[in-house]
Amino acid sequence: MAAIGVAIDEPSLLTISVVVMIVAPILLISIYCHLPGPSFGDALRQLCAPRIKWASIPLVPATFVAAAIWGCGAPSGSVPVTTDTHNHAKAVQPVAPKLQAPAALHWRLGAIDPRFNLTTAEVREAVTRATNVWNQAGCRQLFRNDDSDGFPISFVYDERQAKMNSDKAAKQNIAAYKQKLADSRLKLQAADEELQSAKDHLEHEDRDHAGRVDQYNDRVNIVNAAGGATEELARSLDEEKSDLAAEKASLDTEAEKANQLLESRNELADEHNQLVQAYNAVVTAYNANLGQDNEELGVCERVDGRAKQIEVFAFKDMDDLERTLAHELGHAIGLQHVKGDGSIMSAVRRAKDPTTLELTDADKSELRRALPKL
Secondary structure: OEEEEEOOOOOOHHHHHHHHHHHHHHHHHHHHHOOOOOOOOHHHHHHHHHHHOOOOOOHHHHHHHHHHHHHHOOHHHOEEEEEOOOOOOOOOOOOOOOOOOOOOEEEEEEEEOHHHOOOHHHHHHHHHHHHHHHHHHHOOOOEEEOOOOOEEEEEOOOHHHHHHHHHHHHHHHHHHHHHHHHHHHHHHHHHHHHHHHHHHHHHHHHHHHHHHHHHHHHHHHHHHHOOOOOHHHHHHHHHHHHHHHHHHHHHHHHHHHHHHHHHHHHHHHHHHHHHHHHHHHHHHHHHHOOOOOOOOOEEEEEEOOEEEEEEEOOOOOHHHHHHHHHHHHHHHOOOOOEOOOOOOOEOOOOOOOOOOOOOOHHHHHHHHHHHHHO
16 A cells, blocks of 8 residues: 545635634734733733743744645645555547548539430439438438539430330330230130131031931831822921921031131131231340340449549430439449349349349448448
């Protein structure tokens, strides 16, 4: 255990009170003993004057000095206290300067080629939705619209959008042919069902008629073998023969109708086959252009680590445009390409990729990597 001095900075009220209680009586006695003239204290003066009169002269300034020393806590009057020699104080850690949040990148709308058939409002809404994806994921405003001093986002029309328009028209044409084929297939199916029903009925009636004809011929043969028919039997056989002839005429009419149904069905089949050939030709032409979709749809130009401009060259629809904008805006804040199907920052766009603005884990990881550098 070691003693250390603890300095008292200010005199306490209790200290001053004690000093006054001790010093005041001595001062009063000293002063009284020096007063001239008779009084009831003569006896007291006679008792104390010889001893106090000369000793009390320096008492007044000494008293004030003692009071000052006691009250003000001079170093020589420090009160010794004991303390543990072990140092329990925590080391003071240096305080790192608080980093300021990076300023948001300011953007504005640049030139928009009218051949894109886009309004300014549509483009502004698409850019806003694309920036909000990164703003929300980064938990800060990484982008802000500034029509006076932001980097421009422009739409440049060239052969890439023309090709995409052609592909879009081809897809629409394929869809139209698919619908025509579906309608034709339904008509052909209905014609097949009607023709089959007519054929089944005709075959059934044909069998019944043939059976009745055979029965008639058997009766005629029996009558002839018996030497001939009576007048009444002959009349009955003639009426039955007439009925069979009428049935035959009706069956011939039904057969003609069935043949007409067959011809109609064959015409529908021919039309359907022509549609199939046209559809296959369109699909073949479309497939011939597959594998050429990896062209650059947009670009972000950065100078000295800052976005200078973004240019969009082609998009299929508004959803595709928003994903293209989000991709290039990611480059604007320093994001690199990532691996992973469906990632906004993927270098390759695939047909099976989602059309919604949703970040994948790879996108979020790349954003976390780039954020401290913003």
